[in-house]
Amino acid sequence: MASLIDLANPTRFMRFSAVVLPWFAAAAAVLVCVGLYLAWFVAPADYQQGETIRIMFIHVPAAWLAMMFYSMMAISALGTLVWRHPLADVAQKAAAPIGACFALVCLLTGALWGKPMWGTYWVWDARLTSVLVLLLVYLGIIALWRVLDEPLRAARAVAILTLVGFVNVPIIKFSVDWWNTLHQPASVLRIGGPSIHPSMLWPLLILAVGFTLFALALHMVAMRSEIMRRRVRTLTILEAERLDRLAAQGAAA
Amino acid sequence: MSALGPHAGFILAAYGVSALVLAGLTLGILRDHRAQKQALDALERRGAGRTPGREAS
Numbered sequence: 064m065a066s067l068i069d070l071a072n073p074t075r076f077m078r079f080s081a082v083v084l085p086w087f088a089a090a091a092a093v094l095v096c097v098g099l100y101l102a103w104f105v106a107p108a109d110y111q112q113g114e115t116i117r118i119m120f121i122h123v124p125a126a127w128l129a130m131m132f133y134s135m136m137a138i139s140a141l142g143t144l145v146w147r148h149p150l151a152d153v154a155q156k157a158a159a160p161i162g163a164c165f166a167l168v169c170l171l172t173g174a175l176w177g178k179p180m181w182g183t184y185w186v187w188d189a190r191l192t193s194v195l196v197l198l199l200v201y202l203g204i205i206a207l208w209r210v211l212d213e214p215l216r217a218a219r220a221v222a223i224l225t226l227v228g229f230v231n232v233p234i235i236k237f238s239v240d241w242w243n244t245l246h247q248p249a250s251v252l253r254i255g256g257p258s259i260h261p262s263m264l265w266p267l268l269i270l271a272v273g274f275t276l277f278a279l280a281l282h283m284v285a286m287r288s289e290i291m292r293r294r295v296r297t298l299t300i301l302e303a304e305r306l307d308r309l310a311a312q313g314a315a316a
Numbered sequence: 317m318s319a320l321g322p323h324a325g326f327i328l329a330a331y332g333v334s335a336l337v338l339a340g341l342t343l344g345i346l347r348d349h350r351a352q353k354q355a356l357d358a359l360e361r362r363g364a365g366r367t368p369g370r371e372a373s
Contacts, residue, residue: 114321118330125334164341168334175330179323277338285345291352295359302364 071150073290080283087280094273101266109263116263118176124271125168128278129197130232132162136204137229140222150286152218153293155225156208157285161278163201169194181245189238190246193231200228214293 102120109116136158142151173191174184185191204221211217239248250258257264320327 108321113323114319114327115323117320117327121330121334160344161341164337168337171333171337172330175326175333179326281342281345284349288345288349288352291349291356295352295355298356298359298364302359302362305364 071148073149073153076150077287077290080287084280084283087276087283091273091276091280094269095277098266098270098273102270106263106266112180115176115179118172119263120267120270122169122172122176123267124274125165125172126194127271128274129162129166129169129194130235131275132158132165132278132282133197133201133225133229133232136162136225137232140225140229143218143222144226152214152222153286153289154282155218155221157282157289159201159204159208161281161285163198163205165278166194166198166201170198177245186245188244188246189242190235190244193235193238196231197228197235200224200231204228214296 098120102117106116106120108114136155139151139155139158142148143155170191173194177186178184204224207221207224208217211220238244239246259267
């Protein structure tokens with residue numbers, strides 16, 4: 064734990080991420096390629112849904128990642144509000160566009176799977192609507208970051224919004240149990256173990272790990288950019304102050 | 317195409333749109349990273365942030 068706290072420092076993070084990043088990216092590329100091969104050429108068609116089951120191999124990891132990134136952001140929000148940790152709001156800001164893109168992929172692939180299976184691209188049922196709300200909360204968070212110029216002030220406002228929005232994550236997870244929805248109930252993360260056949264489960268899990276490593280690699284790059292952006296902001300202010308001082312000295316002479 | 321059955325269009329569209337969104341996200345993040353690195357390098361080359369005493373040494 065002490066080493067984790069030591070790592071959560073911008074300078075150490077920049078050094079650590081520079082070493083780890085290529086490994087994450089390479090492992091993600093290998094796992095996604097293997098997973099896609101298994102999903103397309105080894106996994107059989109479903110007895111009910113036929114070949115459209117291949118959409119599941121993207122749709123489900125995207126849904127998991129959209130919720131995982133939001134949960135990571137909620138933990139970071141606590142880090143910002145409770146411990147005022149310098150990396151917490153950097154992590155949160157970097158995670159928002161990534162989580163939003165996975166929520167968008169989840170909704171789009173869900174619509175394209177829904178049309179041939181349910182006969183409609185969209186229904187206002189609990190699962191679909193709560194994922195749409197998740198995307199809208201992500202977009203609200205991204206917009207709030209852009210509206211407020213001062214990073215520390217923006218971080219506190221965004222952290223509060225993030226924690227309020229977190230109430231939606233358990234609603235997404237349990238919506239299929241609490242309400243009567245068109246969406247099927249959980250078939251992997253459920254009490255009693257996965258109900259999905261191993262020939263489909265393995266490609267799904269390999270792709271889920273691959274996409275997770277891909278998203279974490281992107282998150283690390285985005286965090287590095289955000290740390291540099293803040294350094295650029297500080298240096299620009301310092302340079303402007305130095306030029307002001309020089310101009311004042313010139314005027315006095 | 318025919319191996320994917322009558323819903324091939326939906327399956328291919330799902331993969332295509334996902335690839336498009338994730339490629340756009342990756343490109344956006346990499347471009348931002350490059351822009352911030354260039355801006356930081358330019359400021360550091362100009363000596364921004366250095367105290368006058370250190371600048372002289």
